[in-house]
Amino acid sequence: MENFTPYSALAGGALIGxxxxxxxxxxxxxxxxxxIIGRALPPHQRGDVGWRLFFLAGLLFGPLILRLADGxxxxxxxxxPWPILIIAGLxxxxxxxxxxxxxxxxxxxxxxRLSPRSAAATAVFMAVAGITVYIVRHWLGAED
Amino acid sequence: MxxxxxxLFCGILFGLGLVISQMVNPVKVLAFLDIAGHWDPSLALVMxxxxxxxxxxxxxxxxxxxxxxxHSFHLPAATRIDARLLTGSALFGxxxxxxxxxxxxxxxxxxxxxTEALLFTLAMCVGIWLFRLIHGPTRTS
Numbered sequence: 353m354e355n356f357t358p359y360s361a362l363a364g365g366a367l368i369g370x371x372x373x374x375x376x377x378x379x380x381x382x383x384x385x386x387x388i389i390g391r392a393l394p395p396h397q398r399g400d401v402g403w404r405l406f407f408l409a410g411l412l413f414g415p416l417i418l419r420l421a422d423g424x425x426x427x428x429x430x431x432x433p434w435p436i437l438i439i440a441g442l443x444x445x446x447x448x449x450x451x452x453x454x455x456x457x458x459x460x461x462x463x464x465r466l467s468p469r470s471a472a473a474t475a476v477f478m479a480v481a482g483i484t485v486y487i488v489r490h491w492l493g494a495e496d
Numbered sequence: 497m498x499x500x501x502x503x504l505f506c507g508i509l510f511g512l513g514l515v516i517s518q519m520v521n522p523v524k525v526l527a528f529l530d531i532a533g534h535w536d537p538s539l540a541l542v543m544x545x546x547x548x549x550x551x552x553x554x555x556x557x558x559x560x561x562x563x564x565x566x567h568s569f570h571l572p573a574a575t576r577i578d579a580r581l582l583t584g585s586a587l588f589g590x591x592x593x594x595x596x597x598x599x600x601x602x603x604x605x606x607x608x609x610x611t612e613a614l615l616f617t618l619a620m621c622v623g624i625w626l627f628r629l630i631h632g633p634t635r636t637s
Contacts, residue, residue, distance in 0.1 A: 375502075379563055393624060413504075414507065415512070418512060428613075432596065444591035484593025
């Protein structure tokens with residue numbers, strides 16, 4: 353547990369919760385990122401795209417501003433080889449489409465609404481992600 | 497315009513939250529998922545903190561007849577726990593466990609200047625299109 357960072361985790365989590373609360377209070381929308389991306393992609397419904405693109409632009413700008421303000425704001429380590437990144441991206445896109453949500457839509461917004469559907473989805477993707485990491489690291493020995 | 501500016505602001509907050517919490521860092525995410533290794537529980541606190549914040553706010557917000565800038569709330573109508581939900585979530589978990597990227601974190605990592613995240617995101621968009629091709633256009637929730 354040498355890399356445990358409780359304070360930044362609590363602060364960042366509160367910001368994510370605050371963002372989702374504001375989006376609901378102001379626009380009546382659920383901050384599910386996979387859904388926001390999915391329905392921002394063509395073909396889409398008329399009048400349902402603008403707010404999504406602005407949200408996604410903010411999602412890009414927030415980290416960009418932080419990086420310009422402090423180049424050491426984040427340490428993003430990506431050890432996954434690029435062919436695996438592509439396979440993972442395909443799975444995440446297809447899976448969140450089929451399952452109607454991801455970590456934000458089910459894991460944060462759905463659980464906060466006490467939705468049994470989101471609780472089931474979150475339990476499944478957490479368990480499968482944990483098992484995947486276990487197999488990759490401890491069986492296939494990608495890392496010790 | 498005010499609607500778009502408000503969602504832009506929400507997106508910025510969300511992106512800042514992802515970077516500050518380090519949810520944007522796949523090494524950190526995978527260390528959280530690796531319970532049998534050098535387990536890093538930080539991301540459990542990210543979720544708990546986000547859940548408590550939104551959970552409390554949700555109860556107050558939902559009492560209103562409508563949101564401030566729109567006529568009505570757009571809440572998910574589906575309640576069924578079916579094979580489609582569980583299969584989709586399992587496939588998402590597999591991709592998340594392989595890469596350490598979820599959709600929001602990948603977009604935020606692009607904003608932070610990581611091109612690998614762009615590669616992941618492009619593949620993710622292809623995945624969404626494949627899903628639509630096979631299952632037809634998604635309903636708006």
